[in-house]
Amino acid sequence: MQQETRKRMIKESAIWGFIVLELIFFSVAGHFLSLSENAFMDFENMLLLLKQSAPIGIIALGMTVVMINGNIDLSVGATFALAAVVMLDSMSWPIFAPLGDWVIPVSWALALLTGMVLGAINGFIVWKTGVDAFIVTLGSMLGFRGLVFMYNGEQPTFQLNWTMVDIAEARLFGLQTPTLVLIVCTVLVWLMLNKTIHGRNVYAVGDNREAAVNAGIRVGPHMMINFIIIGFLAALSSVVFYSASGSVNPNDGMLYELWVITAVVLGGTKLTGGKGSVIATFGGVIAIQLLRKGLGHIGADTAMVNLVIGSILIAVLYLDKQLNRKGDGDLKV
Amino acid sequence: MKIRKTLAATTAAATLLGAGSAFAQDPYTIGITQNNVGVDSYQTTYEQAFIAAAEKNANVETVVLDAGGDVARQIAQMQDLIQQEVDAIIIWPTNGKAVIPAVRQAHQAGIPVIVTNSNIAEEGFDFVASFSGPDNITQGARAAEIMCDRFKDLGIADEAQIVEITGQPGYTTAIERSDGFTQRLPEVCPDVTLVESQPGDWNREKSQKVMEAFLVKYDDIDGVYAGDDNMGVGALNAAKAAGRAEDITFVGATNFAVGYEAMERGEYWGSIYQSPVDDAEAALQTAIDVLEGKDVPFLNYFDTPKITQENMDQFTKPVF
Numbered sequence: 001m002q003q004e005t006r007k008r009m010i011k012e013s014a015i016w017g018f019i020v021l022e023l024i025f026f027s028v029a030g031h032f033l034s035l036s037e038n039a040f041m042d043f044e045n046m047l048l049l050l051k052q053s054a055p056i057g058i059i060a061l062g063m064t065v066v067m068i069n070g071n072i073d074l075s076v077g078a079t080f081a082l083a084a085v086v087m088l089d090s091m092s093w094p095i096f097a098p099l100g101d102w103v104i105p106v107s108w109a110l111a112l113l114t115g116m117v118l119g120a121i122n123g124f125i126v127w128k129t130g131v132d133a134f135i136v137t138l139g140s141m142l143g144f145r146g147l148v149f150m151y152n153g154e155q156p157t158f159q160l161n162w163t164m165v166d167i168a169e170a171r172l173f174g175l176q177t178p179t180l181v182l183i184v185c186t187v188l189v190w191l192m193l194n195k196t197i198h199g200r201n202v203y204a205v206g207d208n209r210e211a212a213v214n215a216g217i218r219v220g221p222h223m224m225i226n227f228i229i230i231g232f233l234a235a236l237s238s239v240v241f242y243s244a245s246g247s248v249n250p251n252d253g254m255l256y257e258l259w260v261i262t263a264v265v266l267g268g269t270k271l272t273g274g275k276g277s278v279i280a281t282f283g284g285v286i287a288i289q290l291l292r293k294g295l296g297h298i299g300a301d302t303a304m305v306n307l308v309i310g311s312i313l314i315a316v317l318y319l320d321k322q323l324n325r326k327g328d329g330d331l332k333v
Numbered sequence: 334m335k336i337r338k339t340l341a342a343t344t345a346a347a348t349l350l351g352a353g354s355a356f357a358q359d360p361y362t363i364g365i366t367q368n369n370v371g372v373d374s375y376q377t378t379y380e381q382a383f384i385a386a387a388e389k390n391a392n393v394e395t396v397v398l399d400a401g402g403d404v405a406r407q408i409a410q411m412q413d414l415i416q417q418e419v420d421a422i423i424i425w426p427t428n429g430k431a432v433i434p435a436v437r438q439a440h441q442a443g444i445p446v447i448v449t450n451s452n453i454a455e456e457g458f459d460f461v462a463s464f465s466g467p468d469n470i471t472q473g474a475r476a477a478e479i480m481c482d483r484f485k486d487l488g489i490a491d492e493a494q495i496v497e498i499t500g501q502p503g504y505t506t507a508i509e510r511s512d513g514f515t516q517r518l519p520e521v522c523p524d525v526t527l528v529e530s531q532p533g534d535w536n537r538e539k540s541q542k543v544m545e546a547f548l549v550k551y552d553d554i555d556g557v558y559a560g561d562d563n564m565g566v567g568a569l570n571a572a573k574a575a576g577r578a579e580d581i582t583f584v585g586a587t588n589f590a591v592g593y594e595a596m597e598r599g600e601y602w603g604s605i606y607q608s609p610v611d612d613a614e615a616a617l618q619t620a621i622d623v624l625e626g627k628d629v630p631f632l633n634y635f636d637t638p639k640i641t642q643e644n645m646d647q648f649t650k651p652v653f
Contacts, residue, residue, distance in 0.1 A: 034417075048416055052409045158430045160456055165434045245408060247431035252404060292406075296398060296413060303371070 014320060015267055015283035018312075019290060026294035033298040040297055047174065049289055054178035055080075057285040058237035059256065060263045061189045062230030064281040067264055068193070069226050070206040070273030071126065071133035076234040077256035078144035079118045083235035084248040085151050087111035088159040101163045108243075112235045118144060119231020123224030133223075141257065148250050160246040168244035178240045185233065189278045202226065206273030262309065263288050266316055362394045363387070363620050364414035365423040368450075369402035374652040375609045376425075379450075383613035393621065404431045411435040415442045421462075421620045423447045433457035445623045449616035451506075458631075465619040466612065468634035469506050472586045472605040473513020475639050479603040480556050480584045481522035483641075487582075490522050495556035496547045497530040498540050498564050507532075510560050510586040525556075533564040537591075540567030548575045556582040562592025562604050569601055588640050593650045596642050603641030606648050611635045 023041060030040040039045075059076050066073050087107045090096065096103040118140070125136045151157070168177050175183070193199035205212040205219055213219055242248055267284030269276030288309060295305045370380045380397065387395040396419060400407030407427045414422050415438055422439050424446060426432045433456055439446050440460035448464045484490040497514070500507030511530070518525060528551060533540030540559065547554060548571060557572075559565035565585035572578040578600060585592050588604035595601035615635035622629045640648050 042416075045416055048412055052412065055405055156428055156430060158454075160430065160433060165437075169434070169438075241405060244434055245404065245431040246434060247404075247428055249404060249428050249431070251402075292409075293413065296410065297417075299396065 014316070015280055015287060018316065019283060019287050022287065022290045022294060026290070026297060029298045030294070040294065045293075047176070047179065049286070049293055050179040050182065051176045052293070053285045053289040054182040055237050055241045056256065056259050056263060056288070057182045057282065058185055058240065059230070059234050060260045060267075060281050060285050061185055061278055062233035063260045063264045064267070064269050064276055064278050065189065065193065065202055065226050066133075066230050067261075067269050067271065068206045068273060068276040069202050069223060070209065071223060071226070072137065072261070072271075073119075073122060073133065073227065073230050074137040074257045075118070075122060075140040075144050076230065076260060077253035078141050078148065079115055079231055079234040080238045080253035080256055081148045081248060081250065082118065082144050082151075083111040083115045083238040084242040084252065085148055085157045085250075086114045087239060087242060088157045088246065088248060089151070091159045091161065101161070104161065104164050104167070104243075108239050111239050112232060115231040115233075115235020115238070116228050117231070119228040119234075120224060122231070123227030126227065127220035127224050145250075145254075152250065154250060156247050156249045158247040164243045165246060168240065178244070181236065181240050185236070186278055186282050189229075193278060198222070198225065203274060206275075208274070259288065262313055266313060268320060360392050360394050361421065361621065361624050362396065362417075362419045363421045363423060363617070363624075364396040364398065364417070364419040365449075365616075366398045366400055366407050366410040366414065366425070368400060368407075368425040368427050370399040378652045379425075379609040379613045382610040383617060386614045386617050390617075390621070393617070395617075400427050402427055404428045407432060408435045411439060415439050415444060419444065421445045421447060421624055423449050423465075423616050423620055424453075425449045426451060426453050429453045430456070433460070436460045445620075447616060447620045447623060450612055452632075461631075462623045463619050463629045463631055463633050465616045465633045465635065467607050467637050468632075469509035469586070470513035471634065472607070472637050473510040473515075474517035475513075475605055475637070476510075476558060476584050476586045476603075477514045477517035478521055479639050479641055480558060480582060481518065481525065483582045483584075483602055484522060484525060484555065489555055491524045493522075493525045493555040494528050494551065494553050495525060495558060496528055496544075496551070496554055498533040498543055498557065498559045498568055499530060500532070500560035500564070501534045502532050507535075507560055514558055514586070527558075528554075533559065533567065535561065535563060537563050537567035537570075540564035541571045544568035544571035545575070548572065548577060554581055556584065559583070559585045561585055561587040562589035562595075562601075565601065565604070566591045566595055569595060573600070588648075588651050589653060590651050593640075593645070593648075596640075596645055599642065601642075603639060605637050606640040606651075607637045609652070611637075 026040045063073060087110065090107045090110050091103050096106060099106060122137055122140050126133050170177050172180060193202060201217050201222055205217060205222060209219060263284040264281050266287055267280035269281060291309055292305055295308060365383065367380060368376060370376050384397060387393050396414065398410045400410060404427045411422065422444055424432060426448065429452065433453060436446050436453065436457050437460045445462035446460060448461055450466045452464045453461065481490065484493045497511065499511045515527065518527065529547065531543045533543050544567065557565065557568045559568055562585035565583050569578060569583050572581050583601045585604035588606050592601055592604050612635060619629060619633050
């Protein structure tokens with residue numbers, strides 16, 4: 001029994017062990033290689049790390065839900081961009097002119113609504129057609145990106161509002177706004193997955209769809225809700241990020257789906273569904289951002305960063321597979 | 334640990350000796366975040382030249398970063414550089430508007446920001462110490478001089494007719510290169526007439542079509558001015574197909590490899606030489622000058638010389 005618990009702990013904490021390894025490595029390497037006077041483990045630097053993890057991290061929470069559910073969403077990057085376009089463009093709509101700075105929450109709400117509508121479209125198609133979510137969202141990834149380009153051509157959409165920038169850069173208890181949003185969302189999604197019926201059903205449907213249907217779960221609407229959740233979170237991530245930068249290029253958010261999926265998979269969520277945890281996803285996000293930041297800290301270039309992250313992804317999955325085999329004790333090569 | 338101690342020792346020495354000797358000076362740490370190294374050879378050459386220039390200068394240490402075209406990553410890199418407390422930041426903006434708040438953060442942290450190659454939007458000018466890059470107005474004006482000198486040599490400066498193919502409408506670069514040319518031309522060659530100007534959108538095929546239309550419309554074209562050599566060569570191809578390339582002087586506003594090759598073949602007359610090496614060295618020098626408290630103009634242009642068939646042996650072929 002005790003051995004079982006220990007095994008489970010090793011499996012689930014693989015990502016945390018990896019993070020500790022990264023921290024040690026970059027602290028030591030940074031000592032010799034970095035030009036910075038500050039240590040890598042500097043408190044401010046760690047706060048910055050959390051803040052920089054937010055854009056990918058918030059979306060990754062939603063992706064965890066969808067992937068546990070046995071689906072995937074490739075359209076998050078395009079949703080991210082389209083929500084930003086709606087948010088920044090709506091701020092200059094004449095009908096909102098009398099609102100003054102109160103246009104900010106209105107534009108935020110419009111952006112979040114956009115994300116939910118796009119998610120609902122994905123979910124509705126998956127529900128009604130029964131086509132695999134991979135194909136559906138591959139199509140909507142292209143389609144939503146097309147909408148972004150139709151909106152403003154190749155031009156960036158731009159709205160610099162210093163009030164909004166100040167809100168986005170504000171600090172509460174020393175934590176910056178994006179960090180707070182990330183932490184609050186992580187807690188909420190964790191509660192949803194672990195303490196609600198809907199959350200239990202997410203695992204049940206992902207584990208065995210037929211059994212879930214037999215158990216009386218309405219799988220179609222259930223999956224649609226999850227797609228609305230990820231759409232909302234992709235838009236929320238966009239709101240948090242673009243409030244601080246104020247300008248979106250039509251190409252922004254490209255490849256975000258891949259970074260998000262990388263983070264979720266690093267956190268141990270199964271591509272086949274049924275297993276996973278948002279806390280571990282949080283770890284996966286931190287691990288990626290640590291790598292990016294750490295390699296930058298010791299002076300590696302972007303190409304090297306991508307190469308290392310790619311290699312580590314495969315290594316972690318291999319390790320995970322080994323641990324699980326040993327844990328299950330059934331597969332012998 | 335050793336590095337730290339040496340650094341501390343040098344700092345102490347510098348304090349003792351005073352700032353008089355450059356040798357004992359604490360080296361400046363300059364961070365650079367580039368747009369997208371590897372997407373074209375201009376940017377790749379720029380990075381190599383920047384690193385080489387920094388290595389030659391004992392007073393400078395650099396943190397060289399690349400945003401890979403991703404605005405979010407560039408903003409994160411700006412924050413990292415601020416956090417690392419570098420002495421100055423050089424930025425090649427991925428998006429001239431989205432980086433403004435990050436530039437403001439650096440400004441608020443007391444770190445001077447130097448924008449390189451292409452400037453950020455006007456709203457951010459207050460937070461920028463200096464812009465280092467090419468001057469497109471001058472490039473246009475010099476192209477007009479090249480064109481005029483050629484017409485004088487050919488003896489047609491009193492009656493020549495020319496057409497212009499501009500870059501993509503709305504782009505500052507396109508507008509400035511056109512303005513520089515059209516303002517300078519009547520000053521040097523008042524009798525040359527610019528009969529029509531059409532956009533070629535920086536695209537060779539588009540430019541070729543525009544030129545085909547020009548050739549049908551006008552029986553007498555003596556010169557073509559293009560916003561860059563890519564479009565200039567498109568126009569050249571159209572003229573060759575119509576058998577009229579021999580009579581036309583082709584001049585571009587920025588020399589590309591295709592233009593250089595056409596010049597070697599004697600088909601294309603001249604352009605303006607914009608070197609990524611000069612661009613990178615100018616950015617580093619601007620940062621150093623700002624740190625040393627020198628009086629640096631807000632728009633700090635580097636020189637972009639004329640290149641024609643006559644002097645092209647002094648220049649290596651552009652890498653882009």
